[in-house]
Amino acid sequence: MSVTARQGAPPELLEATRSEAALRSFLHGLGGVDAVGLETRVAGLATRSIKKDAKLAGIDLAIAMVDLTTLEGQDTPGKVRALCAKGIHPDPGDDDCPSVAAICVYPDLVATAVEALGDSGVGVAAVATAFPAGRSSLEVKIADTTLAVEAGASEVDMVIDRGAFLSGRYGQVFDEIVAAREASGNAKLKVILETGELATYDNVRRASWLALAAGGDVIKTSTGKVSPAATRPVTAVLLQAVRDFARLTGEVRGVKAAGGIRTSKDALRYLVLVQEVAGPGWLTPDLFRFGASSLLDDLLLQRTSQRTGRYHSADYLPMA
Amino acid sequence: MARTDLDTPTSVTDLVTPTWEYAPAPQATDVVSIAATNDLFIGGDWVSTRDGSTTATLNPATEEQLATYTVAGPADVDAAVAAARTAFASWSRLRPATRGAHLYRIARIMQERAREFAVLESLDNGKPIRESRDVDVPTAAAHFFYHAGWADKLDWAGLGPGPRPLGVAGQVIPWNFPLLMLAWKIAPALACGNTVVLKPAETTPLTALLFAEVCQQADLPPGVVNIVTGDGDTGAHLVSHDGVDKVAFTGSTAVGKAIARQVAGSDKKVTLELGGKAANIVFDDAAMDQAVEGIVNGIFFNQGHVCCAGSRLLVQENVHEEVVDRLTERLGTLRLGDPLDKNTDIGAINSSDQLGRITDLVAAGEAEGATKWELDCALPTNGFWFRPTVFTGVEQSHTIATDEIFGPVLSVLTFRTPDEAVAKANNTPYGLSAGVWTEKGSRILEMAGRLRAGVVWANTFNRFDPTSPFGGYKESGYGREGGRHGLSAYLKPAA
Numbered sequence: 001m002s003v004t005a006r007q008g009a010p011p012e013l014l015e016a017t018r019s020e021a022a023l024r025s026f027l028h029g030l031g032g033v034d035a036v037g038l039e040t041r042v043a044g045l046a047t048r049s050i051k052k053d054a055k056l057a058g059i060d061l062a063i064a065m066v067d068l069t070t071l072e073g074q075d076t077p078g079k080v081r082a083l084c085a086k087g088i089h090p091d092p093g094d095d096d097c098p099s100v101a102a103i104c105v106y107p108d109l110v111a112t113a114v115e116a117l118g119d120s121g122v123g124v125a126a127v128a129t130a131f132p133a134g135r136s137s138l139e140v141k142i143a144d145t146t147l148a149v150e151a152g153a154s155e156v157d158m159v160i161d162r163g164a165f166l167s168g169r170y171g172q173v174f175d176e177i178v179a180a181r182e183a184s185g186n187a188k189l190k191v192i193l194e195t196g197e198l199a200t201y202d203n204v205r206r207a208s209w210l211a212l213a214a215g216g217d218v219i220k221t222s223t224g225k226v227s228p229a230a231t232r233p234v235t236a237v238l239l240q241a242v243r244d245f246a247r248l249t250g251e252v253r254g255v256k257a258a259g260g261i262r263t264s265k266d267a268l269r270y271l272v273l274v275q276e277v278a279g280p281g282w283l284t285p286d287l288f289r290f291g292a293s294s295l296l297d298d299l300l301l302q303r304t305s306q307r308t309g310r311y312h313s314a315d316y317l318p319m320a
Numbered sequence: 321m322a323r324t325d326l327d328t329p330t331s332v333t334d335l336v337t338p339t340w341e342y343a344p345a346p347q348a349t350d351v352v353s354i355a356a357t358n359d360l361f362i363g364g365d366w367v368s369t370r371d372g373s374t375t376a377t378l379n380p381a382t383e384e385q386l387a388t389y390t391v392a393g394p395a396d397v398d399a400a401v402a403a404a405r406t407a408f409a410s411w412s413r414l415r416p417a418t419r420g421a422h423l424y425r426i427a428r429i430m431q432e433r434a435r436e437f438a439v440l441e442s443l444d445n446g447k448p449i450r451e452s453r454d455v456d457v458p459t460a461a462a463h464f465f466y467h468a469g470w471a472d473k474l475d476w477a478g479l480g481p482g483p484r485p486l487g488v489a490g491q492v493i494p495w496n497f498p499l500l501m502l503a504w505k506i507a508p509a510l511a512c513g514n515t516v517v518l519k520p521a522e523t524t525p526l527t528a529l530l531f532a533e534v535c536q537q538a539d540l541p542p543g544v545v546n547i548v549t550g551d552g553d554t555g556a557h558l559v560s561h562d563g564v565d566k567v568a569f570t571g572s573t574a575v576g577k578a579i580a581r582q583v584a585g586s587d588k589k590v591t592l593e594l595g596g597k598a599a600n601i602v603f604d605d606a607a608m609d610q611a612v613e614g615i616v617n618g619i620f621f622n623q624g625h626v627c628c629a630g631s632r633l634l635v636q637e638n639v640h641e642e643v644v645d646r647l648t649e650r651l652g653t654l655r656l657g658d659p660l661d662k663n664t665d666i667g668a669i670n671s672s673d674q675l676g677r678i679t680d681l682v683a684a685g686e687a688e689g690a691t692k693w694e695l696d697c698a699l700p701t702n703g704f705w706f707r708p709t710v711f712t713g714v715e716q717s718h719t720i721a722t723d724e725i726f727g728p729v730l731s732v733l734t735f736r737t738p739d740e741a742v743a744k745a746n747n748t749p750y751g752l753s754a755g756v757w758t759e760k761g762s763r764i765l766e767m768a769g770r771l772r773a774g775v776v777w778a779n780t781f782n783r784f785d786p787t788s789p790f791g792g793y794k795e796s797g798y799g800r801e802g803g804r805h806g807l808s809a810y811l812k813p814a815a
Contacts, residue, residue: 032759034779037610047450049345049662057340240609271340276653280339 010249013213020171023210027170030209033201033237042233048272055268059303060098062267062295063090065285067125067256068320069104069293071132071224077112079320080105084116086320091300100296101285102155106131107148114152125155125190129180132194132223134159138176145183155188156180157256157291159223160207162197170210177214190256190289191216195234196226204234208241212253220256224291229259232273239278242287255282258291264302267295342655345662347449352436354443354526358389360396360549361532363403364542370395372550377525380446381659381668381703389525392548394557397517400546401563404488404515407543412485412513414541420471423511425538427464430457433534437527441499442659444526446668446704447622449660459784460503463802466786467511470807474512477807482814485513486589487565489810490558492579493528494571495521495670496625496726500784502528504801505568506545507786512810514566517546519558521571523671525549556582564588566810570627573724573750573795591799591809593627593791595724596752598773599745600630600781601735604639606757610779612646615730618755618781620654620708623669624728627796628753630781632714632721634741637734644712644732648693651708656697666728669704678706678727685711685720690731716747724750738763742770751793755781774800 009017016026050058068087070079084103091097102123103113113124126148130136145156158180164172181189191211195204211219219238222229235257242253255278257270267290274282282288297317305311357374359366371393376385392400411419430437437460438452447456475481489509493501498520509516520528532547548554552575559567560582569579570593583590600618602611618630635643659667669675686692690711699705706727714721714731721731735741745754754773756764768776774792777783784790789805791797799809 031605031609032607034607034610034759037607037613037779040780041610041613047454047662048342050342051345052343054341054343061340275340283340 009213009215010251012249017174017213023170023174024168027206027210030205033205035201038201038236039233042236042273045272045276046232046269048269050268050272056303056306058268058271059264059299059306061283062264062271062290063299063303064098064101065289066100066296066299067102067104067258067289067291068100068296069224069258069291071104071106071127075106075109077109080109080112081116082320084113084122086296086318087122088117088120090296091303092318097300097303101289104157104291107144107151107153110148110151110153123154124152125157126151126153127157127159127223129158129176131157131159131192132225134161135163138179141176142179142183145180149183149185149187153187155190156184157190157192157220159192159194160211162194165198165203165207165210174210174214177211177216181215188217189215190218190220192220192223192258194223194226195221195230196228201234201237204237205241208238209245212241212245216253218254218256218289220258220291222259222291224259227260230257230261230291232269235270236273236277239273239282242282243278252281252287254287254289256289256291261290261292262294262298264298267299342663344658346658347439347442347660347662349439349443349660352439352530354387354440356387358387358525358529358549360390360392360400361529361535361545361547362396362400363406363546364536364540367399369393370399372396372554375551377444377523379443379703380523380670381700383702383704386443387526389529389549392519392550392554396548397554397557397561400517400548401488401490401558401561403543404517404546405563407541408485408487408515411515411541411544414513416472416474416513419511419513420468422538422540423464423468423471423507426534426540427461427468429534429537430461430464433530434458434461437499437530439660440530441527442667444524445495445498446659446670448664448667449662450664451622451667456497456500459786460500463500463503463507463786467507470508471511474807474811477811478804479808479811479813483512483811484814486810486812487514488563489514489516489566489568490561490564491516491518491568492555492559492571493518493520495524496622496627498524499527499531501570502531504570508801508806509566509568509810510544512807514810515544517548517558517564519548519550519555522551559583566590568809569593576797589809591791591801592797593799593801594752594795594797595726595750596627596629596792596796597632597722597724597748597750598628598630598753598755599632599634599741599771600755601634601741601745601757601767602636602639602643603756603758603760603763604636605759607759607779608639608642608646611757612643612650614755614757614779614781615643615647616650616654619730620651620666620728621782623667623706625670625674625726626782628775628782629726630753630755631725631730632745633730633732634735634744635732636741637736640732640734644710648710651695651710654695654697654708656695656705656707657700666708669706669727672704674726675704675706678725678729681720681723681725681727682709682729685714685718685729685731688718688720690714690718690720716744722748738767742767746772749795752791752796753777
């Protein structure tokens with residue numbers, strides 16, 4: 001680990017990130033997570049009954065938190081333009097329907113998205129650093145990040161090196177995040193932990209703190225390419241981490257749950273988690289996001305049915 | 321530094337509100353019909369009282385009268401015991417698998433009518449519908465399912481081949497888990513071939529009366545289950561009745577002692593499940609987020625009306641501040657109010673008497689110098705309510721560290737070493753339950769061996785399962801309920 005480490009961490013964590021050994025003992029000294037207790041608590045919160053005004057407000061909030069995503073080999077400029085149009089006006093029949101938070105694409109399509117979104121206020125998020133596996137050299141990862149940022153990305157979704165993390169090379173993971181942070185400039189840096197590969201909640205907690213200490217603006221569960229992707233218990237561990245990080249350092253960071261969230265009901269359960277685990281202050285698109293593709297359509301169908309009393313067919317929603 | 325100003329899509333900033341208020345989500349109450357007046361259930365029929373009187377049961381959340389019911393007199397108890405005695409002759413000789421079939425039928429009907437039971441329980445008791453729906457009623461049905469399976473396997477209950485039922489069981493249950501305590505009592509008694517006269521608590525008779533309907537619906541032979549509603553005198557008549565072979569009581573230690581005196585010198589077998597002042601012990605290496613949940617669940621579940629509640633929190637001194645901070649922050653999310661709202665976490669105190677006792681003990685805690693914290697929340701104007709309360713700076717000598725409060729009040733004490741934790745935890749006349757929070761497996765096993773409590777939960781609290789025996793040490797009572805051990809309370813070895 002190098003001098004860059006010192007620059008990444010907030011003052012309260014300078015000691016903890018001073019050396020590989022210090023970082024290891026800090027991460028291993030974090031309290032454990034009891035899986036049974038965590039899952040029981042999350043299942044309990046899933047019984048919150050969200051009705052009427054709360055449901056309407058929740059659905060609109062969830063729409064505004066969506067990072068509308070396409071990450072396919074078959075993506076084209078045409079596909080991305082369609083997605084951008086949908087992201088700006090998810091419901092063309094209702095001007096009150098909020099825009100999504102961002103459009104999430106591969107770096108080579110950032111320029112297309114930037115142009116299509118114009119001054120709509122919708123962000124452009126680019127996955128980078130050899131997404132999704134992260135299996136490349138630091139140089140390639142940084143070049144990937146630079147490509148995205150120079151094309152106008154306002155947000156960078158990087159992946160951590162899970163191999164390095166699982167073999168205990170925390171310093172390497174830390175340094176890569178610091179390097180990506182620098183390469184991202186003013187863009188918001190989201191750090192994908194790929195919790196499905198970290199496997200245990202203890203690992204997820206350590207990776208969360210590692211990413212926050214290294215300067216990630218947002219910690220994100222998954223790439224969407226690995227199963228399981230986001231789960232509510234794993235998201236709760238991330239929310240606990242940003243809450244405790246704010247308590248320790250005063251810095252408020254965000255969480256993104258990505259992959260596998262498809263229904264409004266599920267999205268509302270995530271919002272309950274955000275409110276009751278991290279706190280109501282995190283209920284903003286700055287601090288909580290859904291990485292999703294099909295979720296938006298279900299949110300729109302539910303939004304219409306809540307407002308009109310009729311549940312219409314997906315044929316009434318513009319596809320993207 | 322807050323990074324909240326980065327890249328905010330301007331179109332959504334107006335959506336952001338300080339809190340996301342959950343809209344009211346009331347459970348409909350028209351799923352259950354409550355009779356305005358209620359008779360006694362004796363010999364399979366609804367019968368009027370012979371020498372008793374009538375009183376009312378209230379909804380503790382509103383103080384409105386729900387129904388009137390019968391306070392059974394001595395002649396009523398005589399009739400119920402006689403009906404149970406008559407039914408015992410055939411019920412005890414019924415083919416065991418057929419007895420099991422009756423219990424399975426009861427269990428399934430309880431599941432089918434779960435919504436009715438849950439709503440009625442919340443109305444009569446004041447507990448949140450979330451809890452009656454997700455805990456009380458399903459666990460009660462589970463007790464019938466579990467014991468139904470035992471009915472034809474009693475040769476393996478641990479008393480040797482051919483164990484025999486005791487006869488007529490007189491059972492008196494409390495108001496904190498009315499239906500669940502009924503299930504704990506009736507299911508093993510019936511599975512073992514006994515018949516039952518059960519007296520529900522004075523403030524919560526309604527689910528027991530609904531259960532009587534279920535017995536009729538399940539074609540249970542008349543007299544196998546008899547429900548006599550009433551007060552303390554009714555209960556005293558029942559447990560001291562010459563025709564009763566077995567007494568099972570769950571309730572306060574004071575009443576338990578009185579029952580023990582009453583039945584002394586008789587042939588009656590007795591099990592008593594009484595009070596508690598459980599230690600919930602948090603070590604510095606515990607999984608803190610889950611430990612905090614366990615503390616909350618331990619003392620605020622069911623408004624703290626739980627005999628095994630984790631009412632004494634013993635925290636390792638080096639994490640005391642952190643635990644208390646996290647705990648009070650977590651308590652801030654508790655929602656106190658209408659028990660029938662699906663999002664309510666803390667319901668009403670069951671009665672004005674109980675509210676008075678809690679209020680007095682909390683006043684004693686303040687007078688003795690402990691530091692009080694209470695949840696900052698509005699209380700409904702009608703009904704009986706108490707804010708979740710945490711006392712820090714509590715010493716072993718304080719009243720609130722020794723007396724069972726039976727309400728949403730937690731006393732926080734500290735310890736320095738495992739030995740001190742054990743000594744403080746055991747330093748009580750009670751011994752019903754205890755909790756241990758640590759990520760270290762060897763410490764869990766060591767603590768479980770040294771804690772003098774009938775149940776020790778590790779990294780969890782207030783978990784109940786029909787397969788697991790439950791009961792106390794010392795003034796928390798004797799005998800076990802549930803599991804194989806619980807069967808021996810309703811059986812005797814072959815002659």
